[in-house]
Amino acid sequence: MRRERRRRLALLGLLGLTLLLLSRTRLGRIVPLRMFIHRTGLQAENSQFLLEDKPITILGGSMHYFRVPVAHWRDRMRKMKACGLNTLTTYVPWNLHEPRRGKFDFSGILDLGVFLEVAAEVGLWVILRPGPYICSEWDLGGLPSWLLRDKNMQLRTTYRGFTEATEAYFDELIPKVIWHQYSKGGPIIAVQVENEYGSYAKDANYMEFIKTALVSRGIEELLLTSDNKDGLSAGTIEGVLATINFQKIEPVLFSYLDSIQSNKPVLVMEYWTGWFDHWGGDHHVFDVDQMISTVSDVLIKGASINLYMFHGGTNFGFMSGALHFHEYRSDVTSYDYDAPLTEAGDYTSKYYKLRDLLSKYHVDPLPPVPPLIPKATYGAVELKRCLSLWDVLASTGEPIRSEEPINMENLPVNDGNGQSYGYTLYEAVIYGGGKFHTRGNVRDRAQVFVSTQSVGSVDYKNQELDIPEVPGYRKLQILVENCGRVNYGNKLDTQRKGLVGDVFLRDVPLRNFKIYSLDMNQTFINGLNSQHWSDLSEGKWGPTFYQGALRVNSQPQDTFLRMKGWKKGVVFLNGKNLGRYWDIGPQETLYVPGSWLWPGVNEITIFEEYKAGESLYTVDSSFLGRTQYVD
Ligand code: GLA
Numbered sequence: 001m002r003r004e005r006r007r008r009l010a011l012l013g014l015l016g017l018t019l020l021l022l023s024r025t026r027l028g029r030i031v032p033l034r035m036f037i038h039r040t041g042l043q044a045e046n047s048q049f050l051l052e053d054k055p056i057t058i059l060g061g062s063m064h065y066f067r068v069p070v071a072h073w074r075d076r077m078r079k080m081k082a083c084g085l086n087t088l089t090t091y092v093p094w095n096l097h098e099p100r101r102g103k104f105d106f107s108g109i110l111d112l113g114v115f116l117e118v119a120a121e122v123g124l125w126v127i128l129r130p131g132p133y134i135c136s137e138w139d140l141g142g143l144p145s146w147l148l149r150d151k152n153m154q155l156r157t158t159y160r161g162f163t164e165a166t167e168a169y170f171d172e173l174i175p176k177v178i179w180h181q182y183s184k185g186g187p188i189i190a191v192q193v194e195n196e197y198g199s200y201a202k203d204a205n206y207m208e209f210i211k212t213a214l215v216s217r218g219i220e221e222l223l224l225t226s227d228n229k230d231g232l233s234a235g236t237i238e239g240v241l242a243t244i245n246f247q248k249i250e251p252v253l254f255s256y257l258d259s260i261q262s263n264k265p266v267l268v269m270e271y272w273t274g275w276f277d278h279w280g281g282d283h284h285v286f287d288v289d290q291m292i293s294t295v296s297d298v299l300i301k302g303a304s305i306n307l308y309m310f311h312g313g314t315n316f317g318f319m320s321g322a323l324h325f326h327e328y329r330s331d332v333t334s335y336d337y338d339a340p341l342t343e344a345g346d347y348t349s350k351y352y353k354l355r356d357l358l359s360k361y362h363v364d365p366l367p368p369v370p371p372l373i374p375k376a377t378y379g380a381v382e383l384k385r386c387l388s389l390w391d392v393l394a395s396t397g398e399p400i401r402s403e404e405p406i407n408m409e410n411l412p413v414n415d416g417n418g419q420s421y422g423y424t425l426y427e428a429v430i431y432g433g434g435k436f437h438t439r440g441n442v443r444d445r446a447q448v449f450v451s452t453q454s455v456g457s458v459d460y461k462n463q464e465l466d467i468p469e470v471p472g473y474r475k476l477q478i479l480v481e482n483c484g485r486v487n488y489g490n491k492l493d494t495q496r497k498g499l500v501g502d503v504f505l506r507d508v509p510l511r512n513f514k515i516y517s518l519d520m521n522q523t524f525i526n527g528l529n530s531q532h533w534s535d536l537s538e539g540k541w542g543p544t545f546y547q548g549a550l551r552v553n554s555q556p557q558d559t560f561l562r563m564k565g566w567k568k569g570v571v572f573l574n575g576k577n578l579g580r581y582w583d584i585g586p587q588e589t590l591y592v593p594g595s596w597l598w599p600g601v602n603e604i605t606i607f608e609e610y611k612a613g614e615s616l617y618t619v620d621s622s623f624l625g626r627t628q629y630v631d
Pocket of ligand 1: 135
């Protein structure tokens with residue numbers, strides 16, 4: 001008896017201590033409140049979804065926290081609610097949460113816990129899509145590039161190197177979300193297992209592995225898979241609700257789903273409201289009336305729907321992905337998607353027409369539409385000084401020396417994690433000139449220099465250049481840009497960047513490289529301030545950093561940078577990467593969130609690869625380029 005009492009006291013003590021420790025964290029404030037709650041979550045036992053035993057229709061919209069400034073999360077969610085939606089769906093990007101193996105980040109724009117709390121406060125249920133692969137036009141479909149250091153890596157399979165990394169990540173991620181599950185009083189009503197695995201389907205055991213990895217860590221809510229028509233049959237797993245993705249409804253779709261899984265509620269997990277854009281292409285738009293009529297058809301059939309995207313936001317930084325089927329095409333910075341809310345969160349005709357339609361599915365009137373968030377223009381950025389990349393190199397520390405080229409991911413930098421994003425400069429000494437050939441080993445494109453003078457650019461298509469014949473030894477410099485790793489298709493395992501093999505001069509492979517890792521992260525950009533910058537009248541050619549002041553005299557508001565006249569590069573605001581620009585379009589403006597500006601002088605740093613524009617202006621609306629209807 002006494003031993004039993006002691007055991008109980010010890011347990012209580014342990015519980016008390018755990019609560020005390022937890023109470024110092026945000027999660028800790030939720031856990032005590034939710035410990036004693038138990039609700040019946042979403043059920044899909046027959047053709048109707050039930051939540052707490054009441055029939056519901058999921059009216060969902062996708063919005064990804066990592067694509068929207070934190071200060072706007074609530075605004076966008078209120079706009080969802082006012083449009084008649086009851087559910088928000090979000091992916092979780094592993095590459096941002098674990099930028100280096102074992103080093104996790106859930107702060108700021110990555111604070112998933114806060115995002116889920118805001119959703120709950122606004123009154124939205126959540127469908128969580130933790131991947132680990134998320135596709136989503138995101139670099140390597142959200143997988144961290146350090147996985148590719150293993151030359152035998154097989155992503156999205158039960159290859160040990162992949163499963164161990166996934167388990168370690170889920171050990172960190174899942175405990176952060178379990179208290180936000182519906183059964184525990186939180187907003188998460190369902191969790192997706194992987195993403196469109198049926199279109200990949202390389203390993204018959206993989207989906208079970210992911211399912212177990214979720215459930216064994218405390219995921220209790222309804223599990224679902226999400227596939228397009230072609231992947232549907234290969235993507236489903238036992239005990240998990242299959243859902244479907246499409247843009248245009250085909251009469252056979254629902255009966256096909258029924259043949260795979262009968263007497264279950266139908267959920268269109270991704271109804272594509274628009275589409276994404278590639279550099280060099282057009283800005284895609286999808287007809288509003290076609291969208292409304294399809295959403296209406298789906299709802300008339302008694303099905304549930306999630307609009308992908310409801311609000312796309314921005315691929316800040318170097319995060320946009322790419323496709324590579326017959327040719328490699330990288331995605332632009334904006335993820336506007338022609339969605340019901342624009343990249344900057346403004347209303348569109350899609351929004352209003354959708355609201356009209358969805359209001360019919362509510363008994364009570366919808367909440368009023370929240371006011372527009374004002375946009376501002378702050379005139380011209382006062383460009384002040386420049387700094388050639390060649391001058392920066394002297395102070396980036398000793399370059400890596402290697403006889404043969406080393407790809408980005410395998411460079412001995414970042415505590416053994418390699419380089420993930422940005423540029424890498426490879427320098428070798430050559431004698432004379434002749435044909436330079438990449439034999440397809442430049443990923444994804446490079447500008448080539450002889451003693452800092454540009455001799456041209458190479459990419460997947462243009463693989464050779466003439467190096468002018470001059471007697472003597474000179475430096476050949478290859479500035480390679482990683483334009484974004486493929487996020488969909490069978491090429492995931494081969495997404496290593498930089499120089500991925502030998503490059504040749506007169507058919508002889510170049511040797512003895514000096515390699516500079518230029519990931520252009522915030523520390524790197526802030527570090528440039530201690531460099532010796534020159535007056536703007538000097539050097540306006542070649543890869544150069546430019547700096548200027550963006551003056552904000554009042555409370556900062558959202559604005560856009562019009563990149564007219566600039567050729568190709570990246571813009572940083574107070575050290576934060578706003579994304580890439582490129583004069584091949586279609587996108588011409590970069591979104592600048594007001595919450596990233598401060599009153600007074602804001603520092604704009606531009607890395608321009610070719611030639612600076614004459615000026616740089618802020619404007620109060622975006623221009624995403626010539627449009628093309630999605631067919
Ligand atoms: C698929 C994926 C999404 C996204 C869309 C296209 O459905 O699941 O992540 O890539 O395609 O936007």
